[in-house]
Amino acid sequence: MKFKNHILLIKNICFVALVITIGCTYSPTEKYINPISPPYPNPSDTIQVDINSFNNGSNAPSSYFMLGGANFFYKLQGPHQRIKNYLVTIDGNGFSTGQNLGDGTMNLFIDPRTLTSGTHTVVITITTDTDTGSLADLLGVEAYIITKSFNIIIDKIPPDAIPNPTLTIENGFLTMKWSAFNKSNFYLHVIRSYWKGNTTVLLPDTTLLTSATSYVDKGYVGGKVTYSLALSGVDFTVYYDIDFDFDGLPTSITKGTNEVAQISWGQPTVGLYSGVEVTQASGTQQYEAKPNTVQGDTLALGGSVSATVTLKSAVNALQNFDKVVTLSSAKNLPAFSNIWAVPTQKKFIMQLQGSPSNTYRYDFSTGAKEDSLANIKQLQVSPDGQFGVANINSQYIQINPLDFSQTITITDWTNFNYTLVSVSNNKFVSIIDPGSNIAAFDLAASATQASFWTNANPPILSDDGQYIFINGWGDVYFNTHPTWPTSWPKIGKAQATCPSFGYPGVFYFRNGGTSELLAMCTNGIQVYSLGSSGISLARSFIFNVPSWFSTTHQVASYIVPGYDQATQTIWFETKEATNNNSTLWLYDVSTFKYKGKATALSINDQHILSNGYQFVSSGYYQKIL
């Protein structure tokens, strides 16, 4: 082989080696091809974004005028894949993804106060899976992107001011009228405030169209109200207030027979009403809404009765019209501390409250004040009214109560701190000295002391001065010698049976001391027969009503029973559970037969039955027997 041939062979071998190296090196060509189909190109053809549940989303408005914070609900309609992401932008700025309410529904709250006035574009972008299973899908880079946009319009400038609305009754209904507004960028409400005394009750707001110029309230039936026309927009609230008051139910209260109140009302004239309700201390009654007069509670002497007459609205109970009427006893006396009846003279003498104070004399039948005596510090009047002892300007003076003439100054009494207790027709007078000792003086003979007891309670003289009762021990003394010098031998002991320990009871000489001594307590009475040589229990009686144990007519321990000689009536006072007033229970002193009862003002007043008249110390009196 020639050298050239060797060279050629080597070249060929190198060429073959190069071809082998380059061309015959293993290079895989196999592929795994997944024959899946690509997703549909335009998902918006089949998937809709539903805004605020407008059908299929396509009917949703393209613009929303916002009057306040609002929720936008959006979700995909039609068959769609799993939702991957929501994105909301306003004017291109990221805003919120909203709140996922489940079931693919998202809630987007937009507060227009955070935006400026004008038109803003909201774009909702919803990304869903394609679920094709492709490589891009598996890697999360293949998705359907569905967008929905709409505009929101915000206007923060309120409409021009209008003249104040009017509130009048037209065609039987309360009617509010106003001028039309030049804008509609607000909610329009009517706010109704009903005055109940010094407070107001708000009724639920009424929302009106912004184009409205009137509002008729058919539920108003009367009363003081404040109606407000409220404009509520974005970043502004404007009120137009107007007050109105109307008596929807003319009502009166008068005193009928037996002190029973009469409540009357007329025909309602405004609104839709459903009836009249009368509420008193005794309860509530329903009536038709037409003119009527009904019986009210009984007026207590010195007291008052009050009734709330409610005209009920047929629309809303909060619109009921309450009319309160009150009937009070008219004062027919000054307030007094002591009173003496003089039946034979048809007079009563009354010492006013305070010390010293004036003393008046009245005519029973006419109630006319006849005379007065000033600067009375103490006064006691005999049962027949012919004689009295008074402490005037620190002097004890015998007076004639029937003309208030001052007859004799008692110069023998040097102690000016006696408490005058009792005066008899024959001018005996019993007193308590500052040492709690008691004494009796015969002023008909002289002012000399007639008798004396130490450390005793107020002595009560019989009208004729024959007996004196020393309270506390129940001892009764008889004046065996009605003229000076005299003595008072003890003739017996009379005691009341009181349920309250330590309370001695109250004692009266019946008929001026000629027959019986009444030992009374708060729930009963013992009657003793009187004689010159002794006393004996004649009869006794315990009352069921009033009762010490009653829950409705309870006798208070501090309330004294009383005796009216003129009408032969004994009386007991109870405190009524319903109204805390007093009731006087009247019984015949001879038979204990119930004679009736009389109501009176507060239990705190002093109540006296005298000569058939009920007197109340706060300044009232009336004839009850």
Place this chain on the structure above:
Amino acid sequence: MKSRLSVAIVLVSFCTAAGQVFIQGDLSYNTFDMSSMKDLQQTILTSSQQANIPLSAVSSFPSYPGYSLSGGWIRNRMAAGISFGYTSTGGRLDYEDYSGYARADQLLHCFSYGSFFQYKLNKNDSWSVNAKLNLGTVFSHLTENETLRVGSQTNSSSLDAHSINYYFRPGILLRRNLGRGFLEGGVSYEFQIHGKFYSDGSPSAAIQTSSGKYIYSEWDGLRLSIGYGITLGKR
């Protein structure tokens, strides 16, 4: 060092002896063990599936032809010489759909050179049966290409690495002498001592999988070869 020693032995043995020189080219069918590469491929497959990439193994280091060129001296029943070889294989993980494709290729090729010894077992000059032993060094190169394309975006990465193995390949040859030329066919099995792969960019650090295993190119396997050679010089 070992390959250099074997070449030196051949040269010393035969350069002093008279004989015929020959050159020979061979084409072979090669099988490969490649268990380490297959493990690496499985690791890539698992991690890709965990990343939602649904790769599938479409090629896993198949048998592939190899090429060699050798030359030497023949004297009596003995022959010896040197040889150069080349072969390749690879693996592929692949997924493709309308949205793109993902692919992970492991391409391996190697060059080998070494010495061989051959002994004629029969006396027939037309048909001779020979025993042959090849010794030498294998320079392997690994190219790891990973490509992910979705839509118009493509991410790709590649890794080039190299390793050195030593081989020992005994075999039986059947030769038909055709004047100055000869045809030769044979069967042999190659055993290798495996070296770690080192990145071309970081030659000092052996490559490991995430589980800590080193990777190797295991070219071990059956070799079925056919070749043609010619003798040079006088007969």
